[in-house]
Every structure is written in structure tokens, then in C-alpha cells.
Amino acid sequence: MPDLFPSLKYHDGLIPVIVQDAKTLQVLMFAFANEEAVSLTRSTGYAHYFSRSRNKLWKKGEESGHLQKIVRICVDCDEDCLLYLVEQTGCACHEGYASCFFRTMEGEVILPRLKDPADIYSR
Amino acid sequence: MPDLFPSLKYHDGLIPVIVQDAKTLQVLMFAFANEEAVSLTRSTGYAHYFSRSRNKLWKKGEESGHLQKIVRICVDCDEDCLLYLVEQTGCACHEGYASCFFRTMEGEVILPRLKDPADIYSR
Numbered sequence: 351m352p353d354l355f356p357s358l359k360y361h362d363g364l365i366p367v368i369v370q371d372a373k374t375l376q377v378l379m380f381a382f383a384n385e386e387a388v389s390l391t392r393s394t395g396y397a398h399y400f401s402r403s404r405n406k407l408w409k410k411g412e413e414s415g416h417l418q419k420i421v422r423i424c425v426d427c428d429e430d431c432l433l434y435l436v437e438q439t440g441c442a443c444h445e446g447y448a449s450c451f452f453r454t455m456e457g458e459v460i461l462p463r464l465k466d467p468a469d470i471y472s473r
Numbered sequence: 474m475p476d477l478f479p480s481l482k483y484h485d486g487l488i489p490v491i492v493q494d495a496k497t498l499q500v501l502m503f504a505f506a507n508e509e510a511v512s513l514t515r516s517t518g519y520a521h522y523f524s525r526s527r528n529k530l531w532k533k534g535e536e537s538g539h540l541q542k543i544v545r546i547c548v549d550c551d552e553d554c555l556l557y558l559v560e561q562t563g564c565a566c567h568e569g570y571a572s573c574f575f576r577t578m579e580g581e582v583i584l585p586r587l588k589d590p591a592d593i594y595s596r
Contacts, residue, residue, distance in 0.1 A: 351580040361525075368491050368500055375498035377491055380554040392578070402484075424574040424583070427566050431503040433574045443550050451547040451556045455515070457474040460547070 355392070359430040360385060364400060369442065372421035372435040378442035379450040381410075383432065395420050397434055414470045416440035441465055478515070482553040483508060487523060492565065495544035495558040501565035502573040504533075506555065518543050520557050537593045539563035564588055 358365055364382040371378055381399040383391070387407050390398040397410045397418035411417035418436040425432060443450040446465035453459055481488055487505040494501055504522040506514070510530050513521040520533045520541035534540035541559040548555060566573040569588035576582055 354576065354578050354580050366489055366503060368503060370500055377493055377500065377556055380489060380491060380549060423578040425576050425578055426503060426573040427568045427570075427575070428573070431573075432578075433500055445550045447550075450549040450551070450554075452550070453477065453548050455477050455546040455548055455555075457477050 354425045354429060355388070357429050358385070358388065358425070358432075359428070361430065364402070365430060365432055367397075367399065367432045367434055369397065369418065369434045369436055371438055373437070376449055377451055378418075378436070378438055378448070388432070391420060391423070391434070397436060411439060414440065414444070416442065416470070418442070441470075444470060446470060477548045477552060478511070480552050481508075481511065481548070481555075482551070484553065487525070488553060488555055490520075490522065490555045490557055492520065492541065492557045492559055494561055496560070499572055500574055501541075501559070501561055501571070511555070514543060514546070514557070520559060534562060537563065537567070539565065539593070541565070564593075567593060569593060 363384050367381050367383050369378045384400040387398040387400045400407050417439045420434060420436055422435040423432055441448050441464045446463045446467045447461045448464060452461040486507050490504050490506050492501045507523040510521040510523045523530050540562045543557060543559055545558040546555055564571050564587045569586045569590045570584045571587060575584040
């Protein structure tokens with residue numbers, strides 16, 4: 351039962367991360383992490399990612415307060431994708447929905463909006 | 474309620490796809506799709522992806538029979554990630570587990586093996 355951290359495969363320095371609510375199993379969001387973000391996620395117990403657009407490491411909720419406490423991290427068969435099972439504080443999506451996946455491909459909004467996005471980052 | 478297919482954002486021609494069992498909500502696997510794969514997924518009702526390693530489009534289950542019938546496709550807030558909710562035939566993972574995420578980061582196997590991998594592709 352060797353720890354899988356050393357065998358994780360990064361593509362251009364990044365590994366995809368699926369984030370799922372540990373209790374409801376709702377898929378909350380998707381992001382990328384670099385090795386430092388994965389390491390910080392493990393050592394702090396809170397989800398960290400790497401933003402391709404901002405080219406920087408970030409801790410989920412550092413501005414919004416919508417932290418993700420890690421319950422378990424799973425690794426896929428190819429060791430090139432992670433699944434964070436989390437306890438989500440507030441809503442995962444910056445648009446104020448519990449999950450970023452609040453629309454169907456046909457454009458139907460399938461989740462209630464829990465917060466006004468303007469309020470999320472004006473704390 | 475505009476259809477979101479035309480506004481999907483691809484990175485190097487690919488969009489990440491999270492695959493979740495529509496009934497149990499278990500996260501089954503992760504893959505990438507190109508525009509053709511997304512289009513075929515919609516038109517056929519069965520999950521298609523694009524393999525970076527083999528550089529080709531593939532239909533899940535075309536060899537193994539482990540097809541994924543689409544129940545719903547969701548799009549994330551940034552329109553750069555998809556969530557396929559599926560009815561999975563057989564097991565999603567080529568290693569014989571229901572889900573590719575059968576191990577924790579610590580290396581513990583948390584799912585039962587349903588099939589011998591050697592049997593999956595010798596049909």
C-alpha cells in the first residue's frame with residue numbers, strides 16, 4: 351500500500367482535480383493542481399489548486415471564505431487525475447450556486463442560486 | 474436558454490469531462506473530449522472521448538462493451554468543463570473496478586474488483 355503522491359503524473363506540470371461533496375456526492379467543481387498545490391492540500395487539509403489563467407497557486411475560499419475541507423483524496427487508475435472529497439463551506443461556484451455544474455448543455459439552469467455573486471467577493 | 478455547445482471552450486482542442494453515475498452519483502472516470510467527441514456524444518447518446526496518448530477519438534465501451542448511455546450533460550460556469558451523467562454498463566475502469574478512483578492517495582484500495590482486467594478486453 352505505497353503512498354501514491356510520488357507516482358502522480360502531471361501534464362505540463364498540472365493534474366486535473368474533480369471536487370465532490372463527501373456527503374451528498376454532488377460534483378462541485380473542477381480545477382487543476384500542480385505538485386505544490388497537491389502537497390499543500392495534503393499538509394493543510396484544505397483544497398489548493400493552480401490557476402492556469404492567473405498562473406498562480408490558490409487556496410479555495412481564501413477570498414470568499416468558501417473553504418473546502420478535505421475528507422479524502424482518491425487517485426485514478428492512471429495516476430493522472432485526482433478526486434477531492436470535501437466538506438464545502440458556502441457554495442463552490444463563484445456565481446453563487448452550490449456546484450459549478452448548474453446548467454445542462456441545453457442551457458437549462460438546474461440548481462437554485464444560493465448567493466448573489468456580488469456578495470461573495472465583497473466580504 | 475441558449476444551447477451551450479457553441480460556447481464551449483477547448484484548451485489545445487480538448488475539454489475535460491467528468492463522468493458520474495446518474496443514479497448512485499459515484500464519479501466513474503475522467504477523460505478529455507474534442508468537439509467531435511462532444512458532438513457524437515450528443516447525437517448518439519453514448520459517451521465519446523478523445524485520447525491524448527493514442528491521439529484518436531474513442532467511444533467508451535467500443536472494445537469492452539462497457540458503454541456509457543448519456544442521461545444528461547452539464548456544463549460548468551466557465552464553459553470549459555463537462556459533466557456526463559451516465560448509465561454505465563459493466564465497470565467504468567479498465568482495471569475491473571466500478572470507478573477509476575478505486576484508491577486513496579495513501580494507496581488503500583477502497584472498491585471491490587468486479588472483473589479480471591484480462592477478461593475485459595478478451596471478449
